[in-house]
Amino acid sequence: MADNQEHVDTPESNYFNNHPPPKALPKHETLARAFVELQVEKKRRVVLVTSGGTTVPLENQTVRFIDNFSAGTRGAASAERFLENGYAVIFLHRQFSLLPYSRHYSHSTNCFLDFLDESPSSSIVVRDEYQNAMRDVLRKYRTAKQNNMLLILPFTTVTEYIFELRALANIMKPLGANALFYLAAAVSDFFIPRDRMAEHKIQSSEIPSDVSNNNNPLNEQSSSSSDEVYTGYNDPQPSTKSKKLIIDLDPVPKFLHRLVDGWAPQGSMIVSFKLETDPNLLVYKARTSLQRYAHHLVIGNLLSTRKWEVVFVTPEAPHERWIRVPKTRRSKSISGEENQIGLAEGSKTTDKTQEDGN
Ligand code: PAZ
Numbered sequence: 001m002a003d004n005q006e007h008v009d010t011p012e013s014n015y016f017n018n019h020p021p022p023k024a025l026p027k028h029e030t031l032a033r034a035f036v037e038l039q040v041e042k043k044r045r046v047v048l049v050t051s052g053g054t055t056v057p058l059e060n061q062t063v064r065f066i067d068n069f070s071a072g073t074r075g076a077a078s079a080e081r082f083l084e085n086g087y088a089v090i091f092l093h094r095q096f097s098l099l100p101y102s103r104h105y106s107h108s109t110n111c112f113l114d115f116l117d118e119s120p121s122s123s124i125v126v127r128d129e130y131q132n133a134m135r136d137v138l139r140k141y142r143t144a145k146q147n148n149m150l151l152i153l154p155f156t157t158v159t160e161y162i163f164e165l166r167a168l169a170n171i172m173k174p175l176g177a178n179a180l181f182y183l184a185a186a187v188s189d190f191f192i193p194r195d196r197m198a199e200h201k202i203q204s205s206e207i208p209s210d211v212s213n214n215n216n217p218l219n220e221q222s223s224s225s226s227d228e229v230y231t232g233y234n235d236p237q238p239s240t241k242s243k244k245l246i247i248d249l250d251p252v253p254k255f256l257h258r259l260v261d262g263w264a265p266q267g268s269m270i271v272s273f274k275l276e277t278d279p280n281l282l283v284y285k286a287r288t289s290l291q292r293y294a295h296h297l298v299i300g301n302l303l304s305t306r307k308w309e310v311v312f313v314t315p316e317a318p319h320e321r322w323i324r325v326p327k328t329r330r331s332k333s334i335s336g337e338e339n340q341i342g343l344a345e346g347s348k349t350t351d352k353t354q355e356d357g358n
Helices: 011-018 025-041 073-084 128-146 158-171 173-178 217-221 256-263 279-293 343-355
Strands: 046-051 055-057 065-067 088-094 116-118 124-126 150-155 179-183 269-276 297-302 309-313 320-324
Touching: 011 158, 025 088, 025 150, 025 158, 025 173, 046 073, 046 158, 073 088, 073 128, 073 179, 088 158, 124 128, 150 158, 158 173, 158 256, 173 179, 256 269, 256 279, 269 279, 279 297, 279 309
Parallel strands: 046 088, 046 179, 088 150, 179 269, 269 297
Antiparallel strands: 055 065, 116 124, 297 309, 309 320
């Protein structure tokens, strides 16, 4: 059986069998295969960094979708640290989220135009005060590109993400213990199965059946097959419709154990992230995840403090280790953006944090 085929009847295999693969997958696989072959030849370690949030479309021809929080800062910052530490990086990111290096000069808070000026001869130049910092970023970016150390691949939906993850893990098999998975993407836990998804834009008012026979939930609610309706209106009396949209989501099957038990190369290392908002839950959830999937490391973070502190939860003692950036070192980047803990950067910070008694 090919590694990317699922024949057993499990929630995971049903997911793959019931959803078409993303259109871009064959192209991404070709790029990834060539990239991995090169890294094997060069005996480099390769990390797959996932970054940004997945979407859950409400319609097949998608107008509306549910999104997951994540700007992609953690993933992009960590990718830079991995590159600086000799790793080749496959950067699987939510389309239009932050990218390694360019993140310093992009998005609304850091408009790249603010870094530029017009010289007396009308050429566009970088403003004097940003020259050093920008040169540094540019050199690192060029080095990564010229040495074929960085492969950037996008996803948008949760389904695309899962297909890409499986395919990339499979392509990374020849790397064996030289492969690392660093799963910082914020992946939705819920989705609408394809067979319950509206084809067209969900309507907020009833459409006469002679105009359209599409799957408007408002129309379907009055039909007898109400159990096939994935969205509907919360009013039992269609004549007094309250115009509420009820969305019925299924849990996304847990793919981490498939990654650990089958997709990932033997001997590879798997690091997952856990985001919570309730401080009382964070370590418990991170530990539970580690026990359930038996991978190597869960990095826990809270939404409100994620830029300054993370907790490493490991199977080995000390089991729980907090890494904090002391207040004095919460410097702003050249573009004014506050620094974010990346893996290598974070490890350094631990000692410093302990020295500072934080
Ligand atoms: O992308 P970002 O820097 O804004 O946020 C990073 C993060 C919080 C999404 C990441 O560190 C993380 O925890 N990812 C896993 C989220 C989850 O529990 O699914």
